[in-house]
Amino acid sequence: AQTVTQSQPEMSVQEAETVTLSCTYDTSENNYYLFWYKQPPSRQMILVIRQEAYKQQNATENRFSVNFQKAAKSFSLKISDSQLGDTAMYFCALNSGGYQKVTFGTGTKLQVIP
Amino acid sequence: SQTIHQWPATLVQPVGSPLSLECTVEGTSNPNLYWYRQAAGRGLQLLFYSVGIGQISSEVPQNLSASRPQDRQFILSSKKLLLSDSGFYLCAWSPTLNYGYTFGSGTRLTVV
Secondary structure, three states: OOEEEOOOOEEEEEOOOOEEEOOEEEOOOOOEEEEEEEEOOOOOOEEEEEEEOOOOOOOEEOOEEEEEEOOOOEEEEEEOOOOHHHOEEEEEEEEEOOOOOOEEOOOEEEEEEO | OOEEEEEOOEEEEOOOOOEEEEEEEEOOOOOEEEEEEEOOOOOEEEEEEEEEOOEEEEOOOOOEEEEEEEOOEEEEEEOOOOHHHOEEEEEEEEOOHHHOOEEOOOEEEEEO
16 A cells, blocks of 8 residues: 655745645555645646655755655655745655555645745 | 646536546557546545556446546546535546656536
């Protein structure tokens, strides 16, 4: 089985500041992939960043980066220089070997305050 | 480039009426296709997935069904809707799950 836990239902950050969203997961597989998805109020879900478990280097995409701690099974998302357009629900997700599906966390609602 | 289309965007249906939501993918072949439901303020629940034509896997037993009549077409159906079927339905596709999903724009279903 694979599980994903997001313990922060809601967070807020001032515009231009940095915020970190937490995610922990569990899987018995050694080969797996982790994702962060963003769902703005318009509801279109988009992929923000992905991390391959066998890569030790943390993934980055512009202002978005992750802190992947494999031993701790932790996968946090850092958003730098927060912008109003970052206001959204953020979902952490996991796909581990052999599963034909992705398991999502319950989401963190992020509000960027002007 | 690949695109995914999902329709309708919104739907209000009476209890007991049938349902048909359609999702199509362009620009790729043999995609993995998925239907998720998102209840208000909650996470995503996988309903069905398909790795090929005619191959449907169900995750949650309920009054919904799915079909894949063509390689890039995925349909979510119900013969009789329940109030509990209300929610936001998302279709997604993936070439392989290593790359994650690309989601459609979603259908907001309200059963009244």
